[in-house]
Amino acid sequence: MVRRAGLLLIVFALLGGPACAPEVQVDTSGHGREDELTVLVGDGPHRQILEYAARRTGKRLIVENAGADANRRVADGTADAAYFQHIPAFEGRTAQEGIAGLAVLARVHVVPYGLYSRTHTSLDRIPHFGSVLVPAGQAPLARSLYLLQHADLLTLNREFGGTSFEDLTVTEANVVDSQRHLTITQTDPEQFPEVIGAVDAVIMNPATAQQNGFDPANPLLREPAPGNPYTNVLIGSAEHADDPRLVLLARELESPELAGYIDAAFGGSVIAANPPRIDPTVPTSPTTRPGEPAGPTPLPRP
Secondary structure: OOEEEEEEEEOOOOOOOOOOOOOOOOOOOOOOOEEEEEEEEEHHHHHHHHHHHHHOOOOOOEEEEEOOHHHHHHHHOOEEEEEEEEEEHHHHHHHOOOOOOOEEEEEEOOOOEEEEOOOOOOHHHHHOEEEEEEEHHHHHHHHHHHHHHHOOOEEOOOOOOOOOOHHOOOOOOHHEEEOOOOOEOOOEEEHHHHHHHHOOOEOOOOHHHOOOOOOOOOOOOOOOOOOOOOOOEEEEHHHHHHOOHHHHHHHHHHHHHHHHHHHHHOOOEEEEEOOOOOOOOOOOOOOOOOOOOOOOOOOOOO
C-alpha cells in the first residue's frame, strides 16, 4: 500500500571543431544567420552538454537561458531550438499553451531514478514484505513503480516508455503481481535522512542520492536510458527540422561520442539516451551487481 507521509545572453564562437567535423553548406532560406543558431537552454547539464556538441560541429551558437516562453519562441521563429525539458514536460506544456508545429529533433540525456539501500547489497537480498521509500508526488511514484518493475520486484499492467496520461500516472492500482509483497511509502525527499535507515530500499534521483550519502554512479539498479519517457530532448520547428545546421547539431547530440562524454563527465548523475561505443559500467539490469560491469546490450539508435 502507499502511505502519504533574467535572461542571460551568452554569445560564443565555437569555430575550433575537430578536423573530422563535416562541412555544412547552410541553406539561407532558413531563419537566422547562416553561421549561427539560437538555442534556448536549461541550467546544469543542458548547457554543458550543448557546448560539447557545438564544439564538435564547429558552428557558432547564441545560447540563451530558457524561460517560460521558450517553446513559444521556437514556434514563432525567434529562436531556432530549445534544450531544457524532458518529453512529458514538452508535450504537457505545448498542449496546455496551444503551441503547435514543434518536433523532437534529438533525444539526449536522462537524469535517472535509482534504487539504493543502506542494508542490502543486491536486489535479491531485498526481503519479502520488505519496505521501499519513494519520493512523494504523482510522477515520482510512477517512475518508482516502473523501476521496481524493471527490477522484477513487481509487475504493472503497463510497460515502461509510454508518455500518455495513463502511462505517466500509474499507481499501485496498476500492479498486477507483487512478487515480494513490498510496502511502498511516499515521503518528501527532505525527510529521507530521518527514515532511510528504517527501510529496505529507497528510490531517488541522483541529487537526492548524493545528499543522503550514496554514490549516484553505483545504485542497485537505475532506470534504463533507451526508450525512457523522461529523456531530455532538443526541440525545434517541424517546418525547419531539415535545416542542415539543426540536423548537424541533433546528430552530434545523439552521437556515441556525446554519450561517452556524458558518461565521463557526470559520473552517473546524468546518463546518455543513446549508447556510447563502449558499454557503460553502471548496472542496468537486475542481474548486474553493484560494481560489476553491465553486460553488452546492443540497442538501436532512435
